[in-house]
Amino acid sequence: MATPGADQRSRVMRWEGIFQSAPDAAFILEGERIVAANRAAANLFGCPHEELVGLAMPELAASGRLGTLPSAEAIGDWAAHARLGEVWRLVLSGRRRDGCEFDAEFCLSALPGKERQVLLSVRKHAAGGPGVGLLADVTERKKEDERSRAREEHYRTLVNNFPDGALVLFDTDLRVMLAESAALAAGGFPKESLEGRSLAALLPALTFTMIEPNLHGAVAGQESALEVPFGGRIYNVHARPVRGPEGEVVAGMAVVQDITARKRLEDKLRYLSAHDPLTNLFNRLFFEEEMARLAKGRHFPVSIVSADVDGLKGVNDRLGHAAGDELLRQAAEVLRISFRPGDVVARIGGDEFAVLLPGASIIAGESVLARVRRNENAYSASDDRPAVHFSLGLATAEEGQSLAETLRLADSRMYRNKLERSKKP
Structure with missing residues (x-):
């Protein structure tokens, strides 16, 4: 049976083994003086541990191996607070014998009876009892903290811009867990007024109803995007999940971007791609696309009107092309008011116009021609603008007939009408 003395020696050896094997630099203090130091402490300071044992902490600081320590009075206050269970830590700069510098976190921890392992905290102990000091090399951690702060600042800069x-x-x-953007504050929504509040309470009911399925989809792991009108502008809302280290969904994220200018530009480009810039009627490309679409649909009969402005060449020769352009704009207006909103009125050449009339029979087409003549005469009766006259042709396609052939027939009848009009005095 082991004797009490043997048990005590065994405990001491076990404790000393733990102390020497600790990965962090550790030393035992009595008062301000170091009475023991482990191998990690010697490695950290780059000197034999015998040089550390016996030094007082102020002497260690005076040697240039530690930054300036707090005063003895301050350390005494720490000890008093420690006895009340409070935790105190201090980060110091250190320097090895070879001149390499490091940052270290210094903690004081009680060592009751030398039987407990070293702790990185301050524990209550009997007055005058020994304590353990632990120096953990936190240089890399401090660098990582600095990198993290830099990344966070970079992130905030990116988001706010x-x-x-x-x-x-x-x-x-x-x-809302986080809201970042300078645009929010400029719009009267400072982040402090958003974070912690429900999106349902922040947004108009109609807007929230539009985006709610996408938001719930994001926290369920789905990604989506939609365009949302709000306050006279258009926003693209890209909702997606935010995943943790193991791929689990931890939150949802919405990237909201004002795309009003882009949508207006797209609308303008779309309009220009389908319209004649001089008259604002449809252009030849759109006319042909619509004719191809109608050919495959169920809108028969389809009538086509071909119209040519009379006298444009003479106006260009006598008055210049600016006057000729004005005549074309006036002719386009006469045609615009003569046809139904669903008809496709297009300028397909210099002085040539054509109109698609879906669902219009030959009788309906002839009625439209008569309307064009009435509007033409009424418009030309005014003395304060140039007279507008057309040569017109009409053809109608029944189901199964070619619209391309129907257009050619309307053109042929238009040229015949022009020839007849030219023979009149």
């Missing part, structure tokens, strides 16, 4: 948009993080209850 996000063009015409914002980034919003939200939880499964669709409450």
Whole structure:
């Protein structure tokens, strides 16, 4: 049976083994003086541990191996607070014998009876009892903290300079966890007024109803995008999940961008691609696309009117092309008011116009020609604008007949009408 003395020696050896094997630099203090130091402490300071043992902490600081320590009075206050269970830590700069510098976190921890392992905290102990000091090399951690702060600042800079948009993080209850963007504050929504609030309470009911399925989809792991009108502008809302280290969904994210200018540009380009810039009627490309679409549809009969402005060449020769352009604009207006909103009125050449009339029979087409003549005469009766006259041709396609052939027939009848009109005095 082991004797009490043997048990005590065994415990001491076990404790000393733990102390020497600790990965962090550790030393035992009595008062301000170091009475023991482990191998990691010697490695950290780059000197034999015998040089550390016996030094007082102020002497260690005076040697240039530690930054300036707090005063003895301050350390005494720490000890008093430690006895009340409070935790105190201090980060110091250190320097090895070879001149390499490092940052270290210094903690004081009680060592009751030398039987407990070293702790990185301050524990209550008997007055005058020994304590353990632990120096953990936190240089890399401090660098990583600095890198993390730099990344966070970089992130915030990017988000706050996000063009015409914002980034919003939200939880499964669709409450705002984070809202970042200079545009939010400029729009009267400072982040402090958003974070912690429900998106349902922040947004108009109609807007929230539009985006709610996408937001719930994001926290369920789905990605989506939609365009949302709000306050006279158009926003693209890209909702997607935010995943944790294991791929689990931890939140939802909405990237909101004002796309009003882009949509207006797209609308303008779309309009220009289908319209004649001089008259604002449809252009030949759109006319041909619509004719091909009608040929495959169920809108027969389809009538086609071919119209040519009389006298344009003479106006260009006598008065210049600006006057000729004005005549074309006036002719386009006469045609515009003569046809139904669903008819396709197009300028397909210099002085040539054509109109598609879906669902219009030959009788309906002839009625439209008569309307064009009435509007032409009424428009030309005014003395304060140039007279507008057309040569017109009409043809109608029944189901199964070619619209391309129908257009050619309308053109042929238009040229015949022009020839007849030219023979009249």
